[in-house]
Amino acid sequence: MKKYQWEQDQIKHMKEYIARFGHGSAKLARQAQSKEKTLAKMVREGLTEKVVKEIEGDFKFPNPERLPPPVLMFQDLAFGYPNSPLLYEGVELGLDMDSRVALVGANGSGKTTLLNLITGDLTPVKGNIRPHSKLRVARFTQHFVDVLDLTKSPLEYFRSLFPNKGVDEVRSYLGRYGITGEVQTQIMGQLSDGQKSRVVFAYIASQNAHMLLLDEPTNHLDMESIDALARAINVFEGGLLLVSHDMRLISQVAKEIWLVEDKKIRVYDGEISDFKMRVRKQLKLDS
Numbered sequence: 001m002k003k004y005q006w007e008q009d010q011i012k013h014m015k016e017y018i019a020r021f022g023h024g025s026a027k028l029a030r031q032a033q034s035k036e037k038t039l040a041k042m043v044r045e046g047l048t049e050k051v052v053k054e055i056e057g058d059f060k061f062p063n064p065e066r067l068p069p070p071v072l073m074f075q076d077l078a079f080g081y082p083n084s085p086l087l088y089e090g091v092e093l094g095l096d097m098d099s100r101v102a103l104v105g106a107n108g109s110g111k112t113t114l115l116n117l118i119t120g121d122l123t124p125v126k127g128n129i130r131p132h133s134k135l136r137v138a139r140f141t142q143h144f145v146d147v148l149d150l151t152k153s154p155l156e157y158f159r160s161l162f163p164n165k166g167v168d169e170v171r172s173y174l175g176r177y178g179i180t181g182e183v184q185t186q187i188m189g190q191l192s193d194g195q196k197s198r199v200v201f202a203y204i205a206s207q208n209a210h211m212l213l214l215d216e217p218t219n220h221l222d223m224e225s226i227d228a229l230a231r232a233i234n235v236f237e238g239g240l241l242l243v244s245h246d247m248r249l250i251s252q253v254a255k256e257i258w259l260v261e262d263k264k265i266r267v268y269d270g271e272i273s274d275f276k277m278r279v280r281k282q283l284k285l286d287s
């Protein structure tokens with residue numbers, strides 16, 4: 001890009017010179033002719049092409065119809081894996097479509113487990129999780145194999161999900177999530193984790209969910225994509241439960257912090273900005 005810019009500046013300069021002095025005194029006209037020759041030579045030898053940055057697919061989650069609260073309730077929830085101590089006990093909390101929650105806690109404290117309880121993949125040992133009867137949740141997980149058929153290409157996969165949509169429509173849909181060109185027809189098992197993440201986001205968005213459950217969504221995204229994800233979340237009119245260590249994302253999207261501690265989920269009652277500052281300091285991030 002620097003080379004391109006340098007060349008363009010040179011060309012501009014030479015053209016201006018030629019226009020100004022081409023018909024001037026003999027000496028200046030000779031110099032203008034010499035510049036014209038240099039310019040022609042540059043063009044002949046091939047100019048550097050402008051580097052066009054690959055367009056970042058912008059994430060977008062379609063807005064679902066509103067569901068009145070409570071959308072998802074935890075009632076006296078307890079859970080533990082067989083032959084293991086309880087991870088949760090007596091949890092009473094609720095989520096609705098305005099919730100913007102970051103679920104944080106030590107490794108192994110049970111964050112992913114809570115998401116599995118919400119999706120019904122796990123069953124409480126006591127108490128209930130009560131979803132609104134019409135609730136649709138969509139979940140991001142890094143366990144791509146749980147969501148994607150890795151033997152298919154993104155194009156094949158989405159065509160099988162939406163048999164009524166034409167190839168062009170599916171291609172342009174995937175393009176919006178940054179899945180473009182050959183990546184659309186490569187077997188998903190061979191894609192990078194970042195590309196697979198984008199396919200999962202395309203999939204999640206297709207679900208038109210009322211609530212997004214995002215489990216470490218940013219691990220394979222670059223900074224620009226993280227910001228794009230944050231923007232998409234911020235215009236999304238549904239609920240969010242985010243499990244993340246990424247303060248950059250948390251600070252952009254969360255309105256509430258839930259701390260998993262001592263088998264309970266405690267709503268952080270300080271100012272979120274204080275919490276963010278605390279974690280930022282811990283992570284040594286800039287303000």
Ligand SMILES: Nc1ncnc2c1ncn2[C@@H]1O[C@H](COP(=O)(O)OP(=O)(O)OP(=O)(O)O)[C@@H](O)[C@H]1O
Nearest residue numbers: 081082084087105106107108109110111112113114
């Ligand atoms: N299927 C399982 N069977 C038995 N124990 C499990 C199972 N899945 C997870 N665990 C254990 O339950 C605890 C909570 O796991 P979980 O993955 O929910 O924690 P987490 O807070 O999401 O952790 P991390 O931040 O490391 O992802 C861990 O000690 C884990 O080893």
